[in-house]
Amino acid sequence: MATVNLSDYHPLQIDDADSFRIGIVVSEWNDFVTFNLRDAALEVLTKEGVSLENIKIFKVPGAFELNYASMQLCKTGYFDAIIAIGCVIRGETPHFDYVCSAVAQGIKDCNILTDVPAIFCLLTDDTKEQSIARSGGELGNKGVEAAATALQMIDFKRKL
Ligand SMILES: Nc1c(NC[C@H](O)[C@H](O)[C@H](O)CO)[nH]c(=O)[nH]c1=O
Numbered sequence: 027m028a029t030v031n032l033s034d035y036h037p038l039q040i041d042d043a044d045s046f047r048i049g050i051v052v053s054e055w056n057d058f059v060t061f062n063l064r065d066a067a068l069e070v071l072t073k074e075g076v077s078l079e080n081i082k083i084f085k086v087p088g089a090f091e092l093n094y095a096s097m098q099l100c101k102t103g104y105f106d107a108i109i110a111i112g113c114v115i116r117g118e119t120p121h122f123d124y125v126c127s128a129v130a131q132g133i134k135d136c137n138i139l140t141d142v143p144a145i146f147c148l149l150t151d152d153t154k155e156q157s158i159a160r161s162g163g164e165l166g167n168k169g170v171e172a173a174a175t176a177l178q179m180i181d182f183k184r185k186l
């Protein structure tokens with residue numbers, strides 16, 4: 027199978043990106059993955075001109091807690107976008123499905139119930155190897171995509 031780099035993005039060069047205020051919520055579960063996602067997102071944001079002082083990073087225990095933290099940050103009205111970062115790896119029981127579905131719904135709710143774009147950067151993988159491949163491995167880094175998406179959605183909102 028050809029290796030596709032899912033994070034092959036091209037510089038966006040968005041005007042006034044230096045003023046964008048972005049909150050990043052990172053789950054500590056599987057931090058060997060989530061911290062790589064976080065770092066890649068930070069790298070893209072700063073490369074695109076976002077001031078480091080305008081990027082606030084928050085940690086939560088697990089992916090399920092991304093719901094509460096992301097909604098709270100959206101409701102402050104301070105941030106132009108939120109990036110929710112987590113990694114859920116399937117175990118023996120249906121718990122995986124409940125957690126993944128809950129976070130997808132929770133971050134969706136942030137987008138439709140608040141005025142703040144909330145980016146869904148949750149890996150939902152069957153194996154640790156799949157997660158590693160998507161957080162800086164041969165399939166790129168989902169954190170790159172999440173950062174680029176956040177910038178594009180802020181730009182979208184500002185042009186309404
Ligand atoms: N199994 C994983 C979890 N489980 C924990 C939940 O996210 C949550 O913290 C708990 O149910 C308490 O509310 N979390 C992950 O982020 N990744 C997993 O693989």
Ligand SMILES: CC(=O)[C@@H](O)COP(=O)(O)O
Pocket residue numbers: 114115116117118119120121122123125
């Ligand atoms: C996705 C999870 O919460 C995972 O840790 C649960 O594992 P298990 O289904 O084996 O209890």
